[in-house]
Amino acid sequence: AQSVTQPDIHITVSEGASLELRCNYSYGATPYLFWYVQSPGQGLQLLLKYFSGDTLVQGIKGFEAEFKRSQSSFNLRKPSVHWSDAAEYFCAVGHPPGDSNYQLIWGAGTKLIIKP
Amino acid sequence: DAGITQSPRHKVTETGTPVTLRCHQTENHRYMYWYRQDPGHGLRLIHYSYGVKDTDKGEVSDGYSVSRSKTEDFLLTLESATSSQTSVYFCAIRGVRPTDTQYFGPGTRLTVL
Numbered sequence: 001a002q003s004v005t006q007p008d009i010h011i012t013v014s015e016g017a018s019l020e021l022r023c024n025y026s027y028g029a030t031p032y033l034f035w036y037v038q039s040p041g042q043g044l045q046l047l048l049k050y051f052s053g054d055t056l057v058q059g060i061k062g063f064e065a066e067f068k069r070s071q072s073s074f075n076l077r078k079p080s081v082h083w084s085d086a087a088e089y090f091c092a093v094g095h096p097p098g099d100s101n102y103q104l105i106w107g108a109g110t111k112l113i114i115k116p
Numbered sequence: 117d118a119g120i121t122q123s124p125r126h127k128v129t130e131t132g133t134p135v136t137l138r139c140h141q142t143e144n145h146r147y148m149y150w151y152r153q154d155p156g157h158g159l160r161l162i163h164y165s166y167g168v169k170d171t172d173k174g175e176v177s178d179g180y181s182v183s184r185s186k187t188e189d190f191l192l193t194l195e196s197a198t199s200s201q202t203s204v205y206f207c208a209i210r211g212v213r214p215t216d217t218q219y220f221g222p223g224t225r226l227t228v229l
Contacts, residue, residue, distance in 0.1 A: 103161055
């Protein structure tokens with residue numbers, strides 16, 4: 001069965017430091033891959049997505065993610081975090097692409113805490 | 117902003133009562149989804165719709181029903197609410213190809229006492 005794993009439930013990073021959030025998936029083919037962010041009490045906002053082409057994708061708010069097929073990973077990175085980045089981050093896999101039964105499979109989320 | 121609204125935004129109800137949540141979209145998207153979000157579980161799909169009167173079950177459909185009589189509205193009904201259905205409910209639409217990105221409404225926080 002398809003699954004998405006975000007191994008870190010919480011991550012604490014100092015403001016200005018770099019960030020990497022991990023996401024691993026289990027899927028038979030190359031899926032569509034997404035990162036969403038959810039600020040407290042808010043809905044989910046799309047940060048970035050991968051569906052083909054360049055394996056390094058750029059998103060909003062200075063985030064990027066790299067698809068590594070050999071590791072079944074799609075890790076999210078940011079070179080320098082800001083206090084406003086404190087939120088919960090979700091990785092999702094979309095399958096089967098283009099199909100009428102298309103669904104997103106979600107990781108459990110990683111809560112990012114920023115130290116001043 | 118994908119033009120998705122949810123109502124009500126907050127609701128407190130009692131065990132055993134029926135509850136209906138509404139999702140409304142303004143952009144004529146064919147596919148719509150209902151999720152619930154609980155700590156430690158991410159989002160779990162309840163039901164989805166691929167057109168007017170066309171719906172299917174998701175991962176956690178027990179105790180929920182849906183209806184879609186118009187393209188713009190997707191209703192989620194808890195026939196007899198239970199405390200285990202206390203959650204935050206999100207509606208989403210499926211955007212256009214090629215990426216089929218899903219866009220979310222603001223959510224409804226439901227508390228069942």
